Amino acid sequence: MLYLVPTPLGNLKDITLRSLEVLQTVDVILCEDTRTSSKLLQHYQIEKPLTPYHQHNEHKILQHIVTQLQAGKNMALITDAGTPGISDPAFLLVRECAKNDIRVETLPGATAFVPALVNSGLPCNRFLFEGFLPLKKGRQTLFKKLAEEERTMIFYESPVRLVKTLQEMVSYFGAERPCSVSRELTKMFEENKRGTLQEVHDYFSQKTVKGEIVIVVQGKLHE
Known part of the structure; x- marks a missing residue:
């Protein structure tokens, strides 16, 4: 077995x-x-x-x-x-x-995106787990597609690419889209930062980012 x-x-x-x-x-x-x-x-x-x-x-x-x-x-x-x-x-x-x-x-057990999603304060009855975004090929196409996604979206990201990815999300999803970034989950320096994409981008732009990252972004609301 x-x-x-x-x-x-x-x-x-x-x-x-x-x-x-x-x-x-x-x-x-x-x-x-x-x-x-x-x-x-x-x-x-x-x-x-x-x-x-x-x-x-x-x-x-x-x-x-x-x-x-x-x-x-x-x-x-x-x-x-x-x-x-x-x-x-x-x-x-x-x-x-x-x-x-x-x-x-x-066996059931630890999975990073679950506590990040629940902690985000964003709707978690329906969600889309994307994992790591493509680094180059297909990245822009995927962002354009996800801009219309109505479910809460979950992404994994490395600390060195976090700020760049958040800036791209501002461009494709809109600066006011609610989001949450969780890092160092379960560890001594765990951090969960909530706000708009622009606010969270600006926050992490001003500091050195370490640890594993989970980004949770609210889906597009109906007009």
Whole structure:
């Protein structure tokens, strides 16, 4: 069996008892970065073989992992933070397991966009998760399309591109569109900044931005 196990965004206490139980009982743990995952596992005194599984090698080792699963090994897939498959590796492996009738079990747990959305104060009954925007090709086309989106929109962004992305959103969505930016979720310096796109852009333009970023933008209102 393959288990998809969410891991904490930053606060090591944000892991479920069931997740710890699974990590303690599987034969192998597939992880995005062994250095990052080792800190979590050492904290909970879990000693298991680690196999790197990330976007740069997932195609290369995919069949090897499937073969091991078919041979009877139980594996857990974790990423550096959050739920595998949400802007992180997992899709290819899950699809291959489905093709080969290998059981996959996904555990509930940490996912960055959920607390950011709920904390934003924006409508969360209907929302669109976009993840990371394309860096170049198709970026403008996507912004033009999203400008008409009526659902609340959620984006992931890096700290070095945050201000530029907010400026583009001002241009395409309008300066007065309500939004919220969350960074360093669950960590000591967690910050949630709400306001219009222009206000939030101006705020982050005046400071050095660090940490993982979630941008939540209100959808277009009916005329």
